Amino acid sequence: MTTASPTTSPRACRSCCSSRARRRRTDAMGQVPLSGEQYVLEGFGYRAEVAAVGATLRTLSAGGRELVAGFSADRLRPAMRGALLVPWPNRTADGAYTFAGETHRLPVDEPETRTATHGLLAWSPFTPGEPVEHGLELRGTLAPRPGYPWRLGVTVTFTLAEDGLRQEVEVENQSDRTAPVGIGGHPYLVAGPSSDSSLDGWTLELDAAEALVPSPDRMLPERTVHVDDAPELDFRAPRTVGDTVLNHCFTGLRPAADGTVSARLRDPRGGGTQITWDARCAFVQLYSADHPVDGVRRSALAIEPMTCQPDALNSGVGLLAVDPWQAVGAGWRIGAL
Template sequence: MTTAVSGTPVVLRAHGYEAAIASVGASLRSLTHEGRDLVVPFAADEVRPYFRGATLAPWPNRVVDGAYVFGGEEYQLALTEPNRGHALHGLLGWADWSVVDGDEESVTLTAAVPAQAGYPWWVEVTTTYRLGPDGLTQTVRATNRSENPAPWGTGPHPYLVAGPGALDSWTFELPADTVLEVTPDRLAPVGLASVAVDAERFDFRAPRVIGAVEIDHAYTDLIRDADGRATVTLTDPSGTGVALSWDAGCGWVQIHTADRPEGPDHPANRAGLAVEPMTCAPDAFNDQAYDFATGLVVLAPGESHEVGWTISVR
């Protein structure tokens, strides 16, 4: 008996939605509503392209140089983004999570971050995908099983699809006042700035067409509704659309227009818009190095942390 390249396959169906989950990385492999893609999919027998749809833990985004100081100790992580020299998207992106519960509308998977060089804490992680009338909701819950406090962060990595048109033609709304400026070569954090610093590139507080701008930046100071949720929306010229909303546990969101270094000839180039709610800023493990609140979560021994987000049709 062979195993699918992307791991154990799970398909959920309800309320007009169909979600395919792959156990490797607890990844969202595809999501459709009435047959229309809401995310850029990949095949069950395909090695997941990059981190498309993966669950990121115990940190999202980057740890610059893979090096950080926590509790007065220095740590060095493996450099998993070699072209920029960083540790990228945590330690569970390529782990084969275990499916522990589920039905037609939901599935729960678990994995453990084992204590190791560079991250000497044992953290149990559980994620649940659930379909409802409002779309696909994912929650991630982490529990520190170590004797010492552990740094923690998480987030998803979907590439949203508004409709049949090109990304450049989609209308984008992003309720964020502040962008994290980064170095152009390595995307290392520099500091916070108003989105008005380069409004054409960064300011989407009022819905407008994306056009040719290239973005690979984190945003914060999110504008939320009465329930504390922030929502990003994308609309195709045909009138179809998609939204991603998240709760107060995610104070940041990374936006990436999926520009590939190979250029327009690459099939994944600008194929979707990466919208990644994050509990913390890029390089939050180096929290003490920044003059702004990174949102780093510190899990006390035995403590748990839970956060969630929802993708829905528009």
């Protein structure tokens, strides 16, 4: 059986059928954790914890084995772990872009690269929506603001099944004019117990023919290479990551017979984690977590399905133009290998 219950609510403590889900996530003063109200999903051998701030996938495990690098409930999300990236993923150069003949300026929140990063929704509160069998629906709103004067309604649905946790995102333009939209996720996958440089010994498989090489100072796409000409970026056949530094967007994705693309991360014994998505995400960012969190680096691999490439608000590559009261979506599934 799958349960999804807010674990900071006294009502959840009375009504939830799982003892773990009944656990209240409050401190001694009864305050809500920094990552917001918590929801627990359990079933099919999986357990996920979702935080209300940003509809964040905070933890995910299978049979007690961690599949993603998570973080504690009463902590500000480190390194965008599990974040939802809307209305753009990755970076926007100088926080400036032009859409439909109008120039907009976003806050530059990564001063070292002079970019606006990872959208505007990651720190917004979400609340429960309609009941979902074996899952949870959360809803949030991105209010119009300087730099992005459109209102978006966002619905995020988490569903457990035998093949893992599915995350489906729907973005509705609730404005009276067409809105630019990009969607992405930011899970950090692990293939086994993670520690400093554990990624170096794991094997990665991703059938992608091209990679966008970022500029070293701004981490924006500088040129596109075919992986035949950049063997360090070729993971079409499973290959140990080694000391390869990754902060690249990959495209030219080759789907399986069912139309989906998968990235697989395995430990030396063959176990690990897989993330799968469909044609709505024609791009995927890989980041080898070289900037340390809690003094530990390269302990996970961020695998980020995206509907558009980095800096799409400027290039337009993959950017979705959503008409008033129309919706677009994307989704991905994370499961154990």
